Amino acid sequence: MLTIDLNGKWKMKRTTDADWIEARVPGSVCSDLLNAGMISDPFYRDNEDEALELANDDYEYYREFYVDDAIAAMDWVELSCDGLDTLAEVYINDVKIADTNNMHRTYKFDLKHILQKGINHIRILFRSPLRYMAEKQEQNPLWGEPEGITGYAHIRKAHYMLGWDWGPQIPDAGIWRSISINGYRYSRLEDVYITQIHSDEKVQLDIRVQHEKKQSIELTVETVVRTPDDKKIMEHMIVEKEENHVFLDIDNPELWWPNGYGSQPLYEVEILLKQDEKILDSRTMKIGLRTLTVRRQEDEWGESFEFNVNGVSIFAMGANYIPEDNLLSRCNIEKTETLIKECIEANFNCIRVWGGGIFAEDYFYELCDKYGLIVWQDLMFACAVYEMNEEFTENIKMETIDNMKRLRHHPCLGLWCGNNEMEWGWVEWNFPKTSKLRTDYIKQFEIILPEIAEKVDPNTFYWVASPSSGGGFQDPNNDNIGDVHYWAVWHKLLPFTDYRNHYFRFCSEFGFQSFPCLKTVKEFTIPEDRNIFSYIMEKHQKDGDANGKILYYLSDTFKYPKDFDSLLYTSQLLQAEAIKYGVEHWRRNRGRCMGAIYWQLNDCWPVASWSSIDWYGRWKALHYYAKRFFAPILLSAHEENSSVKLYVTNETMDSAQGHIIWRLRNNSSDILEEGKIHFEIESLTAQLCSTHDFEEILTDKLVRRETYFEYFLYVNGDYVGSGSSLFVKPKHFNFMEPEICALVEECQESIIIQLSSKAYAKGIELDLEDMDCVFSDNYFDLSAGDTRTIEVKKERLSKKITVDEFRDKLKIRSIFDIT
16 A cells, blocks of 8 residues: 655635645644634634634645555556545546545545546535535424524534634634545455454454455465463464454453543554555554443343443533634644543543544544543534435445444443434424424434444444433333433522432433633633623633523522633532532432533633533633542432431442531531431442431521531542532532632652642632643632642642742632622
8 A cells, every 4th residue: 555645734825815824734724724814713702703614615625645666567457535525626636536425434436547646636526514504404404402503404514613602603614634546456445344252261263354345366365463461372374255354362352441440452453455475555444352332131120221332320520522723723632632641630531422523533533542431422413403315325325334443442431322413303303394394304313324334333332312211202202211301400590409309320411510610711712791781702612591590599409609710710610519419319329320411511612601611621620520429439419308318429439438427517617517427339320328317416597507417438548529418509518718828849750739728618719820730630629627638749730830939820719709
């Protein structure tokens, strides 16, 4: 195989312009214009509007390349386009070779008789997606997400680019993934698919190798498996058919596990297609040895829905992932690895790739393999009605095959899901509906796509939609069957405590909004914008009346904040407390509920949203909370009226023993009652450890307003976690000034902060002025007489500073300080 790499420098221009500008491939129109200084930052203030206007025009990319004798002599010569966004006309030497209309597909075009020796040129013309959508929508109106540009269901372009209730309308265009020319001689690999057969002491790999050839020659396939400790297992066979099976036994296999259940050893499989000793083509992939499926079994509550890995059913903990930027060329492996590592830091074992974005880059899945995140993989259909005409049907078939073949070998891949929220939409939402479009839905998601999954990747579980009870429009958001998207807390303004009324089998979406921190807001505003109802702040809030919803919940929970900064901080505490209510409740009911995947992990631009990490990579309160409520061994409290129940949930592969210390205290932290509870708990279980009733102490409103309950968890003598609960809403609690004190010291690799207070402090926030870091813990509670040690690793500081500078920049506040 020979390759001409077409990535790198290109020229680009608007078709109506005379002058070219320098462009980078992979890249995009917006990125190239931004780099050339021809547009302003589309994320600043209301510059989104300018970026949207750009999408009304057509753009052209151009470059030259050289073809030598070796490429010209190949039996196959193909242009391989891993990503064209979206409506592209491709020309080689002024000969039009293709029209494309799907951002999610990989395209290959025969160039054998078009190329010439020496200098050649390629030109790719991108047509306006906005004009195309408008024309199609006028001919055939199709419903879609209200915050999206009308007509997005007509185009196979990442839906979020056209607007969502957390994202801007910036429908970029361009060559967004790699592009190359590849030549093959005699024969080439068509497909490689690996099936694992597990037994007690070995794993057998069934490696299906498909090839095609131009000449009648003897071919061999050499298969090399490298174990995690770099030992080789080899097999060599003569190829006699177009499809061949290579069987390899791996003795004493090292199994791949999700984060928290074991390690993530990877085996490298290399397939070499040879003529004699000459390598004609090759394929290399890393796999993990594991069984992974979704177990659904009838039980006393309905039907289970749980990831089962190597025979072990796990409680899935994580968040929904959206594309990391609206300008995809700004994404890279370094940013994604930081994000994935921060998921692991917050004890995730699962991540859902949402269906309105993109099939992520190869490195995303490689990182999930490496760190142990099970991927719930949506197909790219979300919140829209699709018409199954002949062209669309063939287009999405090829899109699905391309991506299933690309991703199916990854050990992280947990399931394929047909769409986001469309079955639910057909049952409960108010949009124009016809019997044909309803039939088209069934045809698309319950016939065509599962048939492709069964043929292309039968080893991976296919789920018809999210949420769903199994298809056929049968109560798709049922509490007791399948997965659920629960939005009554937030969209319907129900209180946080309503989570405790539901025992979902698997909650794959639920969420609560907050504002980003002041440092982030300052990045996209000027001072006069800094009011949550200003034009610019509402421009960076895509969920209609959401700012009002935040204030509604705030008014029910906290006193009104004294200033803009305090309001942003308080909104993050609201968000974190809301999600904590749900997750802790469902983890207490492990076995009945087996998954809590909150909406959402990240942002694609700076915005008020449901994310736990904002676009700049800054942790909100929610991500620190997630680190605690997703802890492998969790102590949680269910408080109601004057009583408190303490539960321990053990999401590890080992039994655990330890003790709980609890205290009932007043607002100055005097101890009213206390106790110590010893416990033993089996692996992968939840248990009630104690029940406390303080009705005789909490005799009147004033006492309830000045009394709180705190609890500490110790496992094998080591401190694991703690928390506290109030018996009234925080706005009614009589907080005393805590006078929080911080002792800051420097170690070789870290800065250590010792915190103490003179009274009960709730929601303590640590921050650094004018710079960023990640604290080992944040947004926690502290009583007088107790201390909390917080570590900041120096590598997690956004710039190098001395310990004295750190002390000067350190800012501390709690709920007491919001008024």
